[in-house]
Amino acid sequence: MWGTSERARMALSILEESIEVEDWFKGVDGFEFLIATILSQSTNYKNVRMAMERLRAKLEISPSSIAKSDLRTIRDCIRPAGLFNQKSRRIKAIARRILEGYGGRVENLLLNDDPRSELLRLPGVGPKTADVFLAFYGGFDILPVDTHISRVAKRLGIAGRARGYEGVRARLEELIPPHKRRRFHIALIKFGRSICKARAPYCHECPIAELCPSAERFRKTARGDRR
DNA sequence: CTCCGGGAAA
DNA sequence: TTTCCTGGAG
Structure with missing residues (x-):
């Protein structure tokens, strides 16, 4: 059995490799x-x-x-x-x-x-x-948390007991090194939009389903087991 | 916690 | 048809 943090780091590492991020934001007014x-x-x-x-x-x-x-x-x-x-x-x-x-x-x-x-x-x-x-714009090494990221973090069990914006952000920044946070902001949103969707997430084609505590629940639900 | 908002997805 | 959306303010 892996610890929560190790599983989270593994999941983030896989996402980092499987999602492309372009630097569209450079040089904007x-x-x-x-x-x-x-x-x-x-x-x-x-x-x-x-x-x-x-x-x-x-x-x-x-x-x-x-x-x-x-x-x-x-x-x-x-x-x-x-x-x-x-x-x-x-x-x-x-x-x-x-x-x-x-x-x-x-x-x-x-x-x-x-x-x-x-x-x-x-x-x-x-x-x-x-x-x-x-x-x-400012070039600060922080990880902005939007609804996608918040949802993904909670499903992955990364957020833990962290409630509210600051809690989730602190927990994610603990796991993601400063220079990678901008790219992860984009990557996590892309992941949340395309696979880890709010309504019916595509757990069957998710690269980190094995590491996700929530994926099991969705599989059971899909099979007909209650809750 | 509710409202703001129209278009898209389910 | 209902729900959802890269949130924030009252």
Whole structure:
């Protein structure tokens, strides 16, 4: 019998080899990245890209431009991303906040002693959004936890008794070395979307089913055994 | 804990 | 038809 941590490390190692991750995020403008991250809340990337294209076609995606733009215009552009009434308000508020408090430059957010707290002060920026920005734009070695990653971690038994965002993140960062965390963020999401899905996970074609405590339960359920 | 949201998947 | 989505705020 293996310990929980060893099994988790083995599972993560297999995932690392079986999932390809491309570095699409390099060289992206900071403000655009922050806006895109806000838009990505509770939506898929296809909708985010659509919303960004519509925004870019209508106006310049910069703090000054967004701050000046009509709220209805922004809302109409980002409609494909969903939750557009909330997101448009928050995006515009963020643009104003960056203009007034950071000289119109998102880069200045990172110069502070505690960038994460600064980010969390922005409307529409919670733990996940802040960590994505810090990891992929700021270059910090942290592992942002989204719903996919949270679900995968819980099924694999990695989360343990860890409750809440910070608990799961701490547990995963314990298992994944700093320089690999960005890639694992992407890899775990891809895995969660394609195989370890929320509803009916494809345990039968999962490369780490043997190492997964939840896979057994799903097999039993599929056979007809109750619960 | 509920709402925000329309499109896609099941 | 219902549920789900790279969450966050009230």
